[in-house]
Amino acid sequence: MSIAILKQRLNQSVNNFSDPAQIHNKFAKPTKLIKTLAIIERKFDEMESIQPIEEKIVNSILKLEKHGTDYLTKRDWKNLSWSLSKKLLSYEDKILFTFKGSEFIEQFSKIDPELLKVVYFPLLYSYFAVEQAEINKRPNNWIQLRNILNTNRSTLFQATLKPKKWLTTLTEHPEVLSLDPSKRFIRDFLYNSDDSRVSSQLESLSIAPNSWFWDSLISSSIKSVKTMKEDDYFKVIPRLLLLLEKNPIYTTAILTALLERYASTSKRTLVHEALKHVCLTQWGNPQYDSAAGWRNVNPDTRKMVVQWFVRADLEAFFKLFSHTADVDRFNYWIKFIDKISFSQIFLGPAAVQSRHAEHRKFRELNRGRLKNLVGSTASNNAFLLKIDNIYIVDFSDTGNACYGYSTFPFDINKKNIGVYELKNKPQSIFKSEYGLGMSLSHSGNWEARFDKKLAELGIFSNQSNSPKYKKRY
Known part of the structure; x- marks a missing residue:
C-alpha cells in the first residue's frame, strides 16, 4: 500500500x-x-531526490550488460536513469551523450507506465543537469529524453493520486519541456530585481546552477531586447548591465544587444552614462580602431557611441570644468558632431587635482581616456576634435587661440602633453593670406571667421539650423 x-x-x-x-x-x-x-x-519525498552512490549505479549498468532488462529491479531502473547525468566508467562524457546513453534512452522510451513513475524524476533531473555546450556537441539523446518526458508528463500527473511538488511545478510550467523552455520566464527575470525569482518558482525541479536552462533563460532574455517596446527597453538596461557584471561570459552578447537597440530608439543622441562607462571598460574607446570589441556592432551604432563621448567631452570642457559656461563655443563645435570621429580632453593641474564630486566622477568614468596638460596655467584645459580629417585643438582659458592640424600634433601614447605640442603655429593647417600657418582667435565675430577657415578645408556643418551669428566688436 x-x-x-x-x-x-x-x-x-x-x-x-x-x-x-x-x-x-x-x-x-x-x-x-x-x-x-x-x-x-x-x-x-526527500528520498526520491537523493542520488545513489556511483558504485550502485555502475552495478546496475553492469547487470544490464550481463543479464539484460529482464533481471533489472525498479531500483536498477532508477539507478540507470540517474546515470545519464554522470560521467562513469571509462566514458569521457556524461552517459547521456554516449552510445550507452542511446541504448538507455531507447529502453526508457519502451518501459511501462508504472515503471516510468519510478524513473521519471531522475530522468527529469538528468534533462536539466547538463550544460549547453554538451548539448551542442551531441544533441540527439538529449532531445529524445525531452520527448520522453514531455510525452508522459500529463499522463503521469493524472495517474498520480497525490502529485509531488516537482510534478505540480512541472504541470504548471510545461514549457520547460518545449522547444522554447525559458520564454515564459523572461519577464520575471528581466523586470524583477530579485535574481532568485525564477529559481524559486522552479526550485522543486532541482535544476543545477550550471544547467543549460539558465543559459537559455539569459540568452533568450538578451535576444528579447531586439523586439522590446522602447519604454520597456530603457527599464531593463540597469538589469542587463548588472547581469553582465555577474556573468562576464555574456558581455559581448549583452553589450551588442543593448547598443544595437539603443541606436534604433528616439533617444540615441542622449548619452547613457552607465552604458557608456561599461562599454569603455569592456571594449575600450570606440574612437580607436584597435578597440576590437567594437567590431561586434554596426558602424552606425559605433558612431552613436563615439558621439556620446564627443558630446560628454564638450559638455565637460565647456560646462563642468569651465568657470563660466561658454555656451557659444559649445554650440559652435557641437554642430559638427556628425563629422567628429575622435575627441580628447587634456586636463590642467587644477582639474586633475579637483576634489569636486562631479569632477571626480567624470575622471573616474573616463579613466584611461584623459591626458594631462603641462606647461600652461593651472586652470587651463584643452580639447582635440577630429572633424573629418582635420584635428582641431582649442583651450579653455582666455587668450589662447584655436589650432588645426592634418595629423595628431602629439604622441598619442603619452599621458602628459606639453602645451607647446598643441600650440604649433608653423604646423597649423589654417593659413594666413601669405600662406603661413596661423591660429584662430575667439575675438569679434569669431564664429563666422571659423566657418570661413573650415570651409576652405572642405568642412561644413550638416546642421541646417546653424545659428546666425551676432556681429561682435
Whole structure:
C-alpha cells in the first residue's frame, strides 16, 4: 500500500467518525498518527531526490550488460536513469551523450507506465543537469529524453493520486519541456530585481546552477531586447548591465544587444552614462580602431557611441570644468558632431587635482581616456576634435587661440602633453593670406571667421539650423 493511499484511508476514517450521525461515539482524532504519517511522507519525498552512490549505479549498468532488462529491479531502473547525468566508467562524457546513453534512452522510451513513475524524476533531473555546450556537441539523446518526458508528463500527473511538488511545478510550467523552455520566464527575470525569482518558482525541479536552462533563460532574455517596446527597453538596461557584471561570459552578447537597440530608439543622441562607462571598460574607446570589441556592432551604432563621448567631452570642457559656461563655443563645435570621429580632453593641474564630486566622477568614468596638460596655467584645459580629417585643438582659458592640424600634433601614447605640442603655429593647417600657418582667435565675430577657415578645408556643418551669428566688436 502506498503512502498516498494510506493517508487517503486514514482521512476517510477520520471523516466517518467525525460525522454528526456518529456524534454519540467517543472518538479522539489520531493526531499523533497523522503527524507521523506526514513525517514519513516528507522523508519519502526527500528520498526520491537523493542520488545513489556511483558504485550502485555502475552495478546496475553492469547487470544490464550481463543479464539484460529482464533481471533489472525498479531500483536498477532508477539507478540507470540517474546515470545519464554522470560521467562513469571509462566514458569521457556524461552517459547521456554516449552510445550507452542511446541504448538507455531507447529502453526508457519502451518501459511501462508504472515503471516510468519510478524513473521519471531522475530522468527529469538528468534533462536539466547538463550544460549547453554538451548539448551542442551531441544533441540527439538529449532531445529524445525531452520527448520522453514531455510525452508522459500529463499522463503521469493524472495517474498520480497525490502529485509531488516537482510534478505540480512541472504541470504548471510545461514549457520547460518545449522547444522554447525559458520564454515564459523572461519577464520575471528581466523586470524583477530579485535574481532568485525564477529559481524559486522552479526550485522543486532541482535544476543545477550550471544547467543549460539558465543559459537559455539569459540568452533568450538578451535576444528579447531586439523586439522590446522602447519604454520597456530603457527599464531593463540597469538589469542587463548588472547581469553582465555577474556573468562576464555574456558581455559581448549583452553589450551588442543593448547598443544595437539603443541606436534604433528616439533617444540615441542622449548619452547613457552607465552604458557608456561599461562599454569603455569592456571594449575600450570606440574612437580607436584597435578597440576590437567594437567590431561586434554596426558602424552606425559605433558612431552613436563615439558621439556620446564627443558630446560628454564638450559638455565637460565647456560646462563642468569651465568657470563660466561658454555656451557659444559649445554650440559652435557641437554642430559638427556628425563629422567628429575622435575627441580628447587634456586636463590642467587644477582639474586633475579637483576634489569636486562631479569632477571626480567624470575622471573616474573616463579613466584611461584623459591626458594631462603641462606647461600652461593651472586652470587651463584643452580639447582635440577630429572633424573629418582635420584635428582641431582649442583651450579653455582666455587668450589662447584655436589650432588645426592634418595629423595628431602629439604622441598619442603619452599621458602628459606639453602645451607647446598643441600650440604649433608653423604646423597649423589654417593659413594666413601669405600662406603661413596661423591660429584662430575667439575675438569679434569669431564664429563666422571659423566657418570661413573650415570651409576652405572642405568642412561644413550638416546642421541646417546653424545659428546666425551676432556681429561682435
